[in-house]
Every structure is written in C-alpha cells, then in structure tokens.
Amino acid sequence: MISKLVENALNDQIRKEAQSSQFYLAMASWAETQGFNGIAMFLYTHSDEERLHMLKLVKFVNERGGVAIIPALEAPPVEFNSITYVFEELLNHEVMVTESINNVVDVCLKEKDYTTHNFMQWYVSEQIEEEALARTINDKLKMIGTDKGGLYLFDRDLETMAAAPPKV
Numbered sequence: 087m088i089s090k091l092v093e094n095a096l097n098d099q100i101r102k103e104a105q106s107s108q109f110y111l112a113m114a115s116w117a118e119t120q121g122f123n124g125i126a127m128f129l130y131t132h133s134d135e136e137r138l139h140m141l142k143l144v145k146f147v148n149e150r151g152g153v154a155i156i157p158a159l160e161a162p163p164v165e166f167n168s169i170t171y172v173f174e175e176l177l178n179h180e181v182m183v184t185e186s187i188n189n190v191v192d193v194c195l196k197e198k199d200y201t202t203h204n205f206m207q208w209y210v211s212e213q214i215e216e217e218a219l220a221r222t223i224n225d226k227l228k229m230i231g232t233d234k235g236g237l238y239l240f241d242r243d244l245e246t247m248a249a250a251p252p253k254v
C-alpha cells in the first residue's frame with residue numbers, strides 16, 4: 087500500500103510523462119510537415135515511449151492500492167522555430183523530468199517506501215539514457231549548423247534510430 091504523499095508524487099509524474107508524450111507528438115507532427123520524415127519518426131517513437139512510461143506508472147499506482155489519475159493536458163505548441171530549437175527544448179524537458187523523478191525518489195525515502203523506491207530506479211536509469219541521447223543529438227546539430235546536406239544526413243540517422251525497438 088502506498089502513502090498519500092507517494093501517491094500524489096506518482097500522480098504528478100504520470101502527468102509529466104503524459105505531457106512529455108504530448109509535447110513530443112507535437113514536435114513530431116511539426117517535423118513531418120517540414121519534410122523531415124526521419125526526425126518525425128524518431129519523435130513519434132519517443133512520444134510513444136513516454137506514453138508507455140506513463141502507463142507503467144498508472145498500473146503501478148493502482149496495483150499498490152492507490153488511484154491513478156489520468157490528467158488533462160496543456161496544448162503543446164503547433165509551430166517550432168527550427169530543428170535545433172526542437173532538440174534544445176527536448177533536452178530542457180528531459181532535465182525537468184529527471185528533477186521530477188529525483189523528487190519522487192526523495193519522497194519514497196522520506197516515507198520509507200522501499201518498494202516504490204525500487205520501482206523508480208528504472209526511471210532513474212532511463213533518464214540517464216534519455217539525457218545522454220538528447221545531449222548527443224544537440225552536439226551533432228551544433229556541428230551541422232546551417233549545412234543543409236548535414237541536416238539531410240541527420241534526418242536519415244534519426245530514421246535509423248527510430249526503427250530500434252522501444253525499451254519498456
């Protein structure tokens with residue numbers, strides 16, 4: 087059984103994962119309209135992964151005697167300035183999610199909830215990977231700068247990455 091404080095922290099995380107999925111979906115859709123099909127595929131896949139992160143939390147909360155709350159979501163932007171901006175925003179968003187996960191872990195420790203603490207370790211590792219990936223992508227984009235040929239190859243690279251099966 088989870089405490090009210092742990093339940094609230096997990097429900098807050100459910101909202102953040104759902105919001106991430108929504109945000110990346112908007113990025114994917116915009117990239118698709120700009121002709122970047124590989125980047126769009128990568129972002130669609132990323133959006134799906136965030137939904138799975140949310141779902142995993144929903145099931146855990148309910149399994150542990152709490153009540154998962156399916157949240158209303160803010161509308162994400164329709165337009166993005168550039169591909170560089172999209173991935174800068176993605177990295178900023180992941181950093182915010184990492185902080186939020188650390189906060190859930192903190193609440194678990196304060197409440198001496200070692201079961202939820204253990205469950206959350208998957209998210210801790212996942213964030214290390216996601217932040218690292220987002221940083222690598224941002225570094226590549228910095229190297230590419232305004233080179234159109236570079237961006238074309240980058241788009242193809244991300245298509246290959248998107249084809250990799252999701253980790254759940």
Ligand code: OFO
Pocket residue numbers: 103106135136139179180183212213216
């Ligand atoms: Fe759910 O891992 Fe990104 O936000």
